[in-house]
Amino acid sequence: MKVAIAQTNSKIGDFNANVEKIKGVLSQANADVITIFPELAVSGGPLLDMVSYNDVCKGASQAAERLCEEGKSCIVGMPVSDGVNVFNSLAFIVKGKPTDVATKKNLTCFDRSFACGNGFEITQYEDKTIAFGFETDFEDFVAKGQKADVVICVANSVFEVNKQQQTINRMIPLVRKAGIKFIYVNRCGGEGRFVFNGGSFVLNEKGILCDELSLLDEQTKFLDTETLKTFTQNPLCKIEKMYKAIQIGIRDYFAKNGVAKAVIGLSGGIDSALVAALAVDALGKENVIGVLMPSEFSTDHSVKDALDLANNLCIKHYLIPIKPLYDSALQSLDEIFANTQRGLAEENIQARLRCMVLMGVANKTGSLLLNTSNKSEAAVGYGTLYGDTSGGIGAIGDMFKEEIWQMARWMNRNGVVIPENSITKEPSAELSYGQKDTDSLPDYAVLDKILALHLESRMSKEQIVAAGYDDKTTEKVLQMVKRNEWKRHQCCPCIKLSSSTFGIDRLMPIS
């Protein structure tokens, strides 16, 4: 059986664009090929509660008619209504005629407005029996012990740094048990804070890997299920995978929201330097605007490091010192601030004035503010709400500080992009004289490890201390994580990279 795996990137609700993309792939396939598209390829997804509006099914149905006009054979995902309920469906189209539909049974949080369907379907295509359906329903199919020549399994699987191998490893024993050739077709591309994993793959009936498509990005691959061969993986390293996910996440967030340019506040520190370098790679240097906003608490090297970066990247940049604004703010608040000790309120004012300046630049230039917060500071609340936690999307918000240093070094592998001093100097928020992150936080080498145990491995304080960490430090870190939950509820969303992304994988009560 001749098959094309079409690992595509759809746009939610843009039926015209999605149909044109699908038709483009179909035009490359001969009449005897079945082209397999991912879950919801016609409508884009995740659709969430868009499913509850009748125009989504109507649009999908009209789009499917246009696809049928091509007269080709394909399997393609779309929402389908039966007049009462809407199902996450997979249409089997043979030479332009719809013959069968599989509906998703085991729904995920993305499917919250879909009704529960029937799971895998089995259909006859020429001399082959084909079982087709959704990833979440494959286990049920295997449990039933049904037979087929080929299983076609579509997915909507989101990138996490270890996801690809986890998915393959999860499928292998199921495929072995079923004893059927297995084609897994996943979508790719970014959608809001999600980047879809791509990495479609083929296993033979013994569960041996016979093909794999590229991670995260579009690709179409033709194959014959009768002549499968063993395939050797050549996986990217962790930092390369994260880099690629951020690239596609930024690129598609801007493209799908119809914005070309990014604004970034450049402090001279490592976080904003890395984000600016990532943005230049994703959007082009002509589309990145840097804004330096030193205060009286900024050190000399901050401005120099930020200027070095802007020059290395060849990006447009502005220097807007915030001292006059800060003085004006303190004067306005004098009635309330008089005779109080300088503290958090004053520090936050600087961060909020910078947000106001950055959003002013973004609004005036039709750009989008890229957020530069990292996961370590989001975890412990080391940031100012409506200040440095703001922006359209966070580029590195799912990376711990130590991972940020690693990526910065990796980006400098062919020559200095990020100034060495931004990588090596001690981190500081520079909101008061001589301030260092370590005044309030443990060393990142310790902090990041405690956070990983707590956030990813879901260890309680007792378990973390038993793993060898200091009692007081652990207690302090966990208290900070808990106390700042409310802040994370209003932070800028960030591109998901891990299995413990705030706001997605770890939902906690506010109080």
Next chain:
Amino acid sequence: MKVAIAQTNSKIGDFNANVEKIKGVLSQANADVITIFPELAVSGGPLLDMVSYNDVCKGASQAAERLCEEGKSCIVGMPVSDGVNVFNSLAFIVKGKPTDVATKKNLTCFDRSFACGNGFEITQYEDKTIAFGFETDFEDFVAKGQKADVVICVANSVFEVNKQQQTINRMIPLVRKAGIKFIYVNRCGGEGRFVFNGGSFVLNEKGILCDELSLLDEQTKFLDTETLKTFTQNPLCKIEKMYKAIQIGIRDYFAKNGVAKAVIGLSGGIDSALVAALAVDALGKENVIGVLMPSEFSTDHSVKDALDLANNLCIKHYLIPIKPLYDSALQSLDEIFANTQRGLAEENIQARLRCMVLMGVANKTGSLLLNTSNKSEAAVGYGTLYGDTSGGIGAIGDMFKEEIWQMARWMNRNGVVIPENSITKEPSAELSYGQKDTDSLPDYAVLDKILALHLESRMSKEQIVAAGYDDKTTEKVLQMVKRNEWKRHQCCPCIKLSSSTFGIDRLMPIS
């Protein structure tokens, strides 16, 4: 059978406080009474991913031991681990000895980290057969056709303005079918943006209402299942219900986050006036701070109306004109703003400077900023991110503008609290000279109806136009709703009042 319905308000993770509360109720009950507490009364809830940490079950188990020491009989909700999985459980304790446990089977989004349990349990208590379990599992119990003398059904049901009657109406046919007396025990009180509905009730075996506890707040009621009588409801009107929910929402949000004082920006408009009046009722006038921040675009009556309000409410207030700050901001941005037309960027700057001032006051005084945005403006994005969309919790963010006017009039029923001019004047953001909301938006009388059809009834444009609304107006409103989804992802959470709360009931893709 003698029963006490204990409609309690727990605090998440505060086992000591919850145990003391439960013991206090038990101490009022005689030895022959079974006291019924709501879902997760021991731990508080919703627990979300707190369930994945081992200290939650440990804390709950120790708390349950302390309850057993009382030697009383009760049914009480708590998380229980079997060493591998954690179940949302309901323990049946007879004279201080745990005898049975029901585990929740049909899980909700609140239960995302619980494992799927077994549903209703049936147990013998003296001469009675008691079926007990969770609201979501009751339908399955009825379908099985099992018999018992009494059904005890606990819940975790969140307030929506029509929820109480909907729940009773949903239960009546099920209870009739089962032909068993039915006791429904719901929790109450606020938790983050949720307010739990209370309104526990009793139906006899014919599905006739025999008792009902108060909406939203704590109450304990003793009854004998052998002597049930018909009960006549005396329901609150819609605005009274919303008022009570906001009261309890504000009260518990502050109390459970350990903050006493609220800061509110007073513009002289209806939204901030209503929120200030609600805050004074919920927290006391000594705990509310008003901040007036007029600009050059503010009208004279704005300041007068805001001062009248502050005087009516007897709250502390500050007057901080933002013109010096605004001038300073424009000067800082001159390089970028020079030779451009004054527009959205300049308007947003004012809103963001006000946010900076309000957060400065909140940070310095240890207060929490109460957000004053309404649902109509959140829907169409008529607000400034990191400006007027900021705050710890939104008091009226789930109310359409027309509902806000209704509530303001209702609050003035015994004399003027909210200045008449704030209610009757035409709404304006006052971010440019002579600006009116209707410059950018349809009249609220039309806007709110289109929004209700789109957000609550899930009507598409075609259906709304078919219902008699203008094509262009509908198109414009729906486009605004769609285009501003990203903004709502970072808005301050608001107290849930309706069945179409943003961020809870209606989740849409960002792009």
